[in-house]
Amino acid sequence: MKTIDELLAEGVSGKRVFVRADLNVPLADGQITDDGRIRAVLPTVEALTGAGAKVIVASHLGRPKGAPDPAFSLLPAAERLGELLGKPVAFAQDTVGPAAHAAVDGLEPGQVAVIENLRFNPGETSKDDAERAAFADELAALADVYVGDGFGAVHRKHASVYDLPARLPHYAGYLIATEVGVLQKLTEEVQRPYAVVLGGAKVSDKLGVIDNLLEKADRILIGGGMVFTFLKAKGYEVGASMLQEDQIPVVQEYLKRAEEKGVEFVLPVDVVVSGGFPDLKAKEPTHPDTVPADAIPAGQMGLDIGPATAELYAAKLADARTIFWNGPMGVFEHPDYAGGTRAVAQALLDSPAFTVVGGGDSAAAVRLLGFDENAYGHISTGGGASLEYLEGKTLPGLAALED
Numbered sequence: 001m002k003t004i005d006e007l008l009a010e011g012v013s014g015k016r017v018f019v020r021a022d023l024n025v026p027l028a029d030g031q032i033t034d035d036g037r038i039r040a041v042l043p044t045v046e047a048l049t050g051a052g053a054k055v056i057v058a059s060h061l062g063r064p065k066g067a068p069d070p071a072f073s074l075l076p077a078a079e080r081l082g083e084l085l086g087k088p089v090a091f092a093q094d095t096v097g098p099a100a101h102a103a104v105d106g107l108e109p110g111q112v113a114v115i116e117n118l119r120f121n122p123g124e125t126s127k128d129d130a131e132r133a134a135f136a137d138e139l140a141a142l143a144d145v146y147v148g149d150g151f152g153a154v155h156r157k158h159a160s161v162y163d164l165p166a167r168l169p170h171y172a173g174y175l176i177a178t179e180v181g182v183l184q185k186l187t188e189e190v191q192r193p194y195a196v197v198l199g200g201a202k203v204s205d206k207l208g209v210i211d212n213l214l215e216k217a218d219r220i221l222i223g224g225g226m227v228f229t230f231l232k233a234k235g236y237e238v239g240a241s242m243l244q245e246d247q248i249p250v251v252q253e254y255l256k257r258a259e260e261k262g263v264e265f266v267l268p269v270d271v272v273v274s275g276g277f278p279d280l281k282a283k284e285p286t287h288p289d290t291v292p293a294d295a296i297p298a299g300q301m302g303l304d305i306g307p308a309t310a311e312l313y314a315a316k317l318a319d320a321r322t323i324f325w326n327g328p329m330g331v332f333e334h335p336d337y338a339g340g341t342r343a344v345a346q347a348l349l350d351s352p353a354f355t356v357v358g359g360g361d362s363a364a365a366v367r368l369l370g371f372d373e374n375a376y377g378h379i380s381t382g383g384g385a386s387l388e389y390l391e392g393k394t395l396p397g398l399a400a401l402e403d
Ligand SMILES: Nc1ncnc2c1ncn2[C@@H]1O[C@H](COP(=O)(O)OP(=O)(O)O)[C@@H](O)[C@H]1O
Pocket: 199, 200, 201, 202, 203, 223, 224, 225, 226, 242, 302, 303, 304, 326, 327, 328, 329, 330, 331, 332, 333, 358, 359, 360, 361, 362, 363, 382, 383, 384
């Protein structure tokens, strides 16, 4: 994989450089609540502007449905990027249309333009190779060189991640190089016991990863929205909680295999429930209940692991030598449901293990709950990406950067 240092050595002055970043930051009411992913791409953008490149920064944000949707505009991220760079950043209100071309044509060496959300275009995420290729051709027309630095999206076979680098000279940015360096070590020299903590809301993505983790980890602790498919698989009722009904047989098979292989699955013993999903804007008290994990009342929604579970998980992490954590334990954005995530974040710090926290929301949670991000072994900007990397899978966005 050629890195950006080689590009800089070759010279980029006056060249149009397309930086595929992951600026998929959490937003509340249109405001960025954590800018970690924007800060993570600064070294790459600053090196390029410093060398006189015309820099085009592109990213997805959220999961819009292949058409413009103001709720998912990249404008707030572009503004924040400008603040962090300390200079104005042009913003194009389309991705490959006239506004994007005008913004790029208007760039002087050392200047930056952000184009609108890549996923406003159906070609970006299409499963149809020809449709993705056509969109990649349009993106390629904007630039002379490609720098891949959106680590959080390298597991996606999307036009800007996978097809575009094939059309331009391509290099890995500093973030991708750093992430891969740390995670590679984790695949080669894992100190045991190796504990993996999984939570969050992207349940179908992450359940698949467990198949492979059963071969690698000694202990797997489950929290977040994933919990309820496990509880249901054990025969418990889960009320109105998040549930992947179709995955129940898969989870049952995981539980069986774990027992055969001596891998310890640790599931919640208690759950914090409420009558519905909390209002994350108002953040008013919701008066939740804590109930045993096998007694979630009908109509109640599980929104965090309970305090007994938090204590159990801390104990299960205390003697681990390696811990990988992806996915908040609950709806940490509301103070009533942040306890489990806070407890796990603290348990990682209390343990002597090498600790890796992966994922946009997990990394944001650590910072928003007031923990020192530098106290962890590594904070990865990618959750799904780091999990799939640790599985040993070939990731489309990394393969595309190979020569
Ligand atoms: N029990 C739950 N029910 C619904 N959502 C949950 C639950 N637990 C956690 N979440 C949500 O999961 C989201 C993060 O999930 P995800 O995107 O998978 O994590 P990451 O970005 O770290 O990979 C958070 O916004 C959080 O509110």
